[in-house]
Amino acid sequence: MFSNFDFQVIIDALPYLFLQGMVFTLKLTLLAAIFGTIFGTVLALMRLSGVWPLPQIAGAYVNFVRSLPLLLVIFWFFFLVPFIAQKMVGSPRPIPIDPFLTALITFSLFEAVFFSEIMRAGIQSLPKGQVAAGYALGLSYTQVMRRIVLPQAFRNMLPVLLTQTIVLFQDTSLVYVLSLNDFLGIAGKIGQRDGRLTEMYIFAALVYFLISFAASQAVRRLQAHTAIIR
Amino acid sequence: MTTATTTPNSAAKQSSGAPVIQMIGVSKWYTPEFQVLDACSTSVQKGEVVVVCGPSGSGKSTLIKCVNALEPFQQGDIFVEGVQVNDRATNLPKLRSRIGMVFQNFELFPHLTIMENLTLAQRKVLKRGKDEADAKARKLLQRVGLSDQAPKYPGQLSGGQQQRVAIARALAMDPVAMLFDEPTSALDPEMVSEVLDVMVELAREGMTMMVVTHEMGFARKVANRVIFMDKGAIVEDVPTEEFFGSPRSERAQLFLSKILSH
Numbered sequence: 001m002f003s004n005f006d007f008q009v010i011i012d013a014l015p016y017l018f019l020q021g022m023v024f025t026l027k028l029t030l031l032a033a034i035f036g037t038i039f040g041t042v043l044a045l046m047r048l049s050g051v052w053p054l055p056q057i058a059g060a061y062v063n064f065v066r067s068l069p070l071l072l073v074i075f076w077f078f079f080l081v082p083f084i085a086q087k088m089v090g091s092p093r094p095i096p097i098d099p100f101l102t103a104l105i106t107f108s109l110f111e112a113v114f115f116s117e118i119m120r121a122g123i124q125s126l127p128k129g130q131v132a133a134g135y136a137l138g139l140s141y142t143q144v145m146r147r148i149v150l151p152q153a154f155r156n157m158l159p160v161l162l163t164q165t166i167v168l169f170q171d172t173s174l175v176y177v178l179s180l181n182d183f184l185g186i187a188g189k190i191g192q193r194d195g196r197l198t199e200m201y202i203f204a205a206l207v208y209f210l211i212s213f214a215a216s217q218a219v220r221r222l223q224a225h226t227a228i229i230r
Numbered sequence: 231m232t233t234a235t236t237t238p239n240s241a242a243k244q245s246s247g248a249p250v251i252q253m254i255g256v257s258k259w260y261t262p263e264f265q266v267l268d269a270c271s272t273s274v275q276k277g278e279v280v281v282v283c284g285p286s287g288s289g290k291s292t293l294i295k296c297v298n299a300l301e302p303f304q305q306g307d308i309f310v311e312g313v314q315v316n317d318r319a320t321n322l323p324k325l326r327s328r329i330g331m332v333f334q335n336f337e338l339f340p341h342l343t344i345m346e347n348l349t350l351a352q353r354k355v356l357k358r359g360k361d362e363a364d365a366k367a368r369k370l371l372q373r374v375g376l377s378d379q380a381p382k383y384p385g386q387l388s389g390g391q392q393q394r395v396a397i398a399r400a401l402a403m404d405p406v407a408m409l410f411d412e413p414t415s416a417l418d419p420e421m422v423s424e425v426l427d428v429m430v431e432l433a434r435e436g437m438t439m440m441v442v443t444h445e446m447g448f449a450r451k452v453a454n455r456v457i458f459m460d461k462g463a464i465v466e467d468v469p470t471e472e473f474f475g476s477p478r479s480e481r482a483q484l485f486l487s488k489i490l491s492h
Binding site for chain 2: 151
């Protein structure tokens with residue numbers, strides 16, 4: 001199997017693989033992580049608010065999305081949203097939505113659930129007295145959250161958030177089902193075109209492994225660095 | 231209900247007029263069966279220092295947390311400078327900013343420097359400019375003897391230093407009264423006096439204070455009145471000399487004999 005391993009096919013594909021595929025993958029990962037964290041934080045605050053019906057809505061959303069396979073959600077968005085948009089706008093035919101945007105929205109909404117659980121844990125792990133001290137000084141709910149609770153929760157949870165982002169980085173490869181040109185998608189396409197699937201998939205695995213492994217090592221270092229002294 | 235809880239006008243320095251803090255029949259339940267506060271009534275006049283003591287679980291901390299609405303209560307009324315704390319229409323942040331509070335576990339914000347801890351609420355709540363807030367913070371840090379700690383983070387300070395910063399942080403808001411919730415309970419013994427010294431000085435300067443503490447030396451030295459609580463009720467509310475001379479209730483006698491005997 002490896003006797004005729006063709007390195008040349010990999011070398012030829014490198015510019016396309018990285019300049020287009022990896023750029024797409026990283027862009028999707030980072031943007032989805034950012035939007036996911038923002039939406040996730042909102043969900044976490046809703047869940048902890050105690051103001052009916054916000055915790056119920058956020059809880060239902062989290063439980064619903066967590067019970068669905070990511071792949072299903074991707075399909076769902078890709079195939080259903082054009083029809084929903086059509087209904088909403090009253091257009092004669094389904095409105096095609098940019099596949100990258102579809103992927104970004106899907107991943108943001110899906111990952112927000114996991115980020116919200118992380119942020120919720122981060123907020124709950126703070127001593128109750130921190131919130132009380134903020135209120136006692138006359139700060140409002142928004143000010144207590146923005147200046148005291150969220151900065152600490154975010155900082156305490158940064159390593160976990162980044163680890164989840166590494167998982168997201170691997171999960172973005174699922175967009176191949178939408179024929180998008182992410183890193184794995186391009187590797188697969190080239191492999192099929194040239195009949196060199198073995199080479200391309202082994203190389204793709206190696207790249208995913210190296211990036212993810214290096215990233216988790218970096219997270220581990222960061223963890224020691226950012227811990228707040230109490 | 232146990233003994234009556236009217237305020238004796240003993241303190242020499244208390245002025246006439248409306249009390250700074252007034253509690254009328256405050257009751258609180260955690261569950262319908264579990265009552266933590268039982269019709270507590272008392273008041274604190276301007277410039278008065280009132281020490282609240284009692285066995286653990288007697289509701290002392292809960293009582294003073296009701297004053298700035300950190301703890302809700304179901305019955306009774308509390309007024310701070312005539313403003314009703316338990317009125318839905320009351321602007322709570324504004325009211326709280328006028329009452330300083332010091333916690334058992336300091337509760338400095340660990341992600342902010344000492345300077346930022348002292349200026350955050352000044353700027354966000356009182357809308358002071360940076361220069362004004364910084365100047366105020368420096369003055370207060372100097373007062374509690376921690377001028378050189380301004381750029382450090384709370385985690386770099388000892389417990390006693392952190393509690394002094396917490397007092398300075400509360401004072402930075404120019405409060406009309408200060409609440410202390412067991413301010414020395416979490417401290418190593420050798421750090422207790424540095425915090426008490428700051429509190430004694432504050433009391434002598436005429437700050438209105440309500441202090442939950444077991445430090446009976448502090449009570450003897452500066453308190454005008456001592457409130458003794460048991461099982462959620464105010465059992466005694468008497469001038470300091472009277473409390474230490476001859477506590478009327480058996481409960482208080484027992485309590486005092488336990489903590490003063492060694």
